[in-house]
Amino acid sequence: xxxxxxxxxxxxxxxxxxxxxxxxxxxxxxxxxxxxxxxxxxxxxxxxxxxxxxxxxxxxxxxxxxxxxxxxxxxxxxxxxxxxxxxxxxxxxxxxxx
Numbered sequence: 001x002x003x004x005x006x007x008x009x010x011x012x013x014x015x016x017x018x019x020x021x022x023x024x025x026x027x028x029x030x031x032x033x034x035x036x037x038x039x040x041x042x043x044x045x046x047x048x049x050x051x052x053x054x055x056x057x058x059x060x061x062x063x064x065x066x067x068x069x070x071x072x073x074x075x076x077x078x079x080x081x082x083x084x085x086x087x088x089x090x091x092x093x094x095x096x097x098x
Contacts, residue, residue, distance in 0.1 A: 020050040034069035
């Protein structure tokens with residue numbers, strides 16, 4: 001499912017007040033982190049992740065790994081923080097605009 005620009009804008013506005021749920025440490029993105037992120041996405045649908053330090057390429061690799069493992073979509077990326085969204089098909093929490 002690809003997000004439209006209107007949906008992305010709406011999700012960014014909802015994510016503004018969120019605190020990061022997942023904090024990556026020195027090891028970066030691992031299988032265990034991806035599993036925890038998957039559980040957080042099942043519960044919240046919209047999650048902020050604070051990435052570990054490193055250059056931009058390293059952060060892009062971490063984002064690609066996390067989105068690939070969880071099936072989430074990147075809503076916004078600012079510095080070391082990324083907002084991810086994945087719809088919970090059984091029990092949707094957020095109503096997206098068309």
